[in-house]
Amino acid sequence: MRYIGESINRVDGIRKVTGALKYVDDIKLSRMLYAAVKRSPYPHAKLLKVDISKAEKLPGVKAVITGKDVANRVGLYLEDKTFLATDRIRYRGEGVAAVAAESKEIALAAIGLIEVEYEELPAVTNAVEGLKKDAPLVHPDMKEYKWGPIFFPEPGTNISNHYKIRKGDVEKGFAEAEFIVENEFFVPHIQHCPIETHSVIAQRDPDESLTIWSTCQSPYAVQKALSVAFNLPLNKVRVLSPAVGGGFGGKAGTTLEGIVIPLAMKTNGRPVKLTYTREDEFINSFVRQGLHATIKTGINKNGKIVAVKNTFIWDGGAYTEYGVNIVRAGGYASTGPYDVPNVWTDSICVYTNHPVGGPYRGFGMSEIHFAIEQNIDMLAKKLDINPVEIRRINGLRPGGKNATGQVVDVCGLQDCLEDVVKKLDWENSIKQSPSKPNRVVGRGISCAYKAPSMPNNVASSAIIKINDDGTAHLMVSAQDIGQGSDTVLTQIASEVLSIPPNRITIKTGDTDHTPYEWQTVASRITYCTGNAVIKACEDAKEQLLGLAQLKLGIEKDKLYLKDGYINSDTQPQKKIAINELALGLSLEDGSGIHGPIIGRGSFIPPGVKNTDKQTGQGEKPVAFWTYGCQGVEIEVDTETGKIEVLKVASSFDVGKIINPQLIEGQIEGGIIQGLGSAIFEELIISKGVVLNPNFVDYKIPTADDMPEMIISFIENEEPTGPFGARGVGEPCMVPTAPAIANAVNDALGIRIMSLPITPEKILRALKEK
Known part of the structure; x- marks a missing residue:
């Protein structure tokens, strides 16, 4: 390539x-x-x-x-x-x-x-309270609303979606378990904080x-x-x-x-x-939903998890038109990337009188993994098993089954885990900072997985037109929001047509002039739109080869594109420039055929089907899964409670790397955003009032907070992906916060069950300890 x-x-x-x-x-x-x-x-x-x-x-x-x-x-x-x-x-x-x-x-x-x-x-200001029968109704007319068939609102309550997983026999699993552990966690609302309001x-x-x-x-x-x-x-x-x-x-x-x-x-x-002003942006645009999570786990003394019962109560805010799908995603991914035979999950979206909850990078996965991955470490400690070993025992492998009962065919989770263990030099951990007696060093690890959280029949499309100088215009409606999709899609077109990227101009984002795209969300653009671009370019390529066959007198299966020319396997001396065929083929008698070369392509993920309404079980509920792992090394000042993240090792199975520089940038950004959610960010809401709608009171990471980042990748090709690629823009944020929480426990022996992990919480926990 x-x-x-x-x-x-x-x-x-x-x-x-x-x-x-x-x-x-x-x-x-x-x-x-x-x-x-x-x-x-x-x-x-x-x-x-x-x-x-x-x-x-x-x-x-x-x-x-x-x-x-x-x-x-x-x-x-x-x-x-x-x-x-x-x-x-x-x-x-x-x-x-x-x-x-x-x-x-x-x-x-x-x-x-x-x-x-x-x-x-009376206002509903707590999602758990909002579930009670006597709670004020935020939407008393919910029964009049319309919703899709994969969502399950309960009119007459504050529940706008109740997604269930019922896999195996969870009560039998608990009966057979040698230890049962139950833990509760809380994740608050946070804001997206884009530079542009x-x-x-x-x-x-x-x-x-x-x-x-x-x-x-x-x-x-x-x-x-x-x-x-x-x-x-x-x-x-x-x-x-x-x-x-x-x-x-x-x-x-x-x-x-x-x-x-x-x-x-x-x-x-x-x-x-x-x-919007910045204050408007904090209050009146989407916020990340809050989460109250309870995880009950049955485990054997050899470290094998045999049963899990999850209750995820989501604070969806005043309107959940988008949030109901986050709750669905949290439900079908509710065990994390682990093979658990018996699962019972209730993932419940609750209306509250808080700002509107909606999509945020990770789409529910960051929230549930904060609970899941700490819970895994807590199980390991109870059994005196290394946190890495318990993930080796329970982590998904090819042939394993996830929470929906789907058999996993491609899974690089264990490879990513071992990669991070090696990069972080896990076996040689240091507990005390030699030069700073009041600073304690800790290490933590977290696995993660995520799928595109989208309905089954969402479509992408692309158009490419060849100009009469051999350049091209690629038209899509996927939006480059900083992740680099314009560049990646251009590279994909260049690969198929053998036209250098600097000779292809991409046009996006105009419903009158660029073709249909469902949404730029869900880490799906490289996968979905990339496949559409391949099909559009293959369409244009087929047209070019058909005309070249007539012009050169060589069968088109003996022709190929390279460096702006159509070349022949069998007669190397014969070739024709692409630009000569861009507007069709001119014949010797002055007539012409075909006309301009315009390729079109469309794509819907193949074989994806709804899960069962009652059990959440299904053989392929999502297009693909992206697996990964992160490990962190931190220092905690025991006098102030301040955390400094020193090092992060990250490894993800991305299928195929399209652009190394861009994907490294994605991982770096995900790590920093995850770090922010772990130790800084919280939308403080009191009686429905946001108290910190500005960057004076709401803190996000700065350049001073950047840790050393060791980034690597595993490439197990996705069979349905463009050149084997799958998305990673969201998954790379998911494991950061739980890895930091686990590192705090490693350093200090305390467990912080809510985000963010602030100095105040650390000092309070140390005092209680």
Whole structure:
């Protein structure tokens, strides 16, 4: 292979580092109006009256809307939300009205003139409490909602999805176990913290079509949601996402688009723009769901786990239109990457009066693995087994079965485990820092796995057109949100067509001009869109070879593409440049055939089927699994409780490396994001109020927190992947936090059961010890 496996420079790199790449907030259109939103001061309340009359009279105000202008419910998996509150407030900060004005200042002044009457209601501020029969209902009209067949809401309760795993006979397993251990863990809400906050511009044209410029990961998903919300045909809704300055899942669904559009419908063709402040971003965009996890484990004295009973209670927030699928993913992955014969899991999504929970890098796996991987270490300690050995005993291998009963054919978990053990020099651990007596060294290890968390029939597509100078344009709607997909997809096209990457230009993110893509989520783009690109390029290649066969008089199975030419195996002296056939074949009599070379390709993951509704069992519920392992070395200051992560060794089975430089960058980013969730990050919410919606009070890692990173890969090719590749962008974050938690225990003999692992928690645990 010539281009696959090479560290090709990012195709968007120059535009990004020079500032030439334009993001939505950089766009300035003629006669632009600016929007602001009136938001609720209560986490739960009846909305009695919204008086907009004074705001409408303010000079410079061009449009004012309320919930009646956006009354249709929308949602990707569960249609439970409106873009502005209609009759009830469900979280503090929810929008109740919006204004478009000549300037931001006028818009904000107008918001202050809107008068709202509320009747405050008791709030649900704890997911466990929200399960109780006497808990206030966040969505009393849930029975009227629509949802997909793989989700199981329970109207009349706060449960928006209850996903079950019933594998084997769990009670029999516990009866046969020699030890039974039960542990509880808690993971709080955290924020995505992209550099770029959400921003949207909407404009209505005279023919009543809408153009939306949005900082979104998934233009087609946004287009579909807006079509439903405003009763518009899809051909009248154009969504463009020119560039995305970080997403991590927070820009996967719809947020402020549905607020700006009804304003634009009232402004006679003038575009309307709304850009979130950082505080808006913290409160009014997706947050990662909270999790209360209880794990009961039956194990034998030889270290073999024979039964697991999990209860995962997810704090889904005010709306769970996206969150219900996180809960499903947490359910079918609920044992972690371990072969357990008897499993009982209840994964339950609960409405609360907290900010809206949604997709976040790892999609539930980081949360459940924090519990699962600490639990594994706690079992090892009880049996006096090395933490590595217990993972060797129970970790999945080819031929093993996961929680859904799926037989695992390709699995490099054990290879990754041994790789990390070697890289971290696990057997020669150091307990005390020789130069700093008050600092204790600890090591921890964690395994992980993740699958693309998506419905079974989601599609990707690609188009490639060959230009008449032999260059090409590749068109997809997969969004490069920093992960490097533009470069990887270009490399894949280069490999198939033997055209250098610098002669292929990729175009993305325009529902009018780039082909369908379900969403840029789930670590699926290299796999799904990569396969679509291969098919599109193979289609173009077949057309080229067919024309070359006529031109050269050589059967096309004897022809191949190389360096911009179509060459012959049997007659090397005969060849023809690709550009000579780009617009079709000209014949000697002056006629022509075929016309321009345009290749198309589409892809749906093969053989993926729903699991059983009652048991969660299924032979292939997901497209593939990505396995990996991370080990960490930390220092803990026993006087201050501060953790310093010194070293991280990481190994993942990625199937096939497309671009080494980019995949290393993905792993590095995942490690740092995982480190942040482990020791810094928590959205502090008291009685429904977010207390730290800014970077002064909400801490994320900086350059000073970067550890030494030893990154390596295993390549067991994925049979259905492009050149054998599978996704790793999300899985690489999953094991970091539990590995750090296990290292804290190794260093100090204490166990922190909730995130983040702060100095205060460490000092408190040391004092209790």
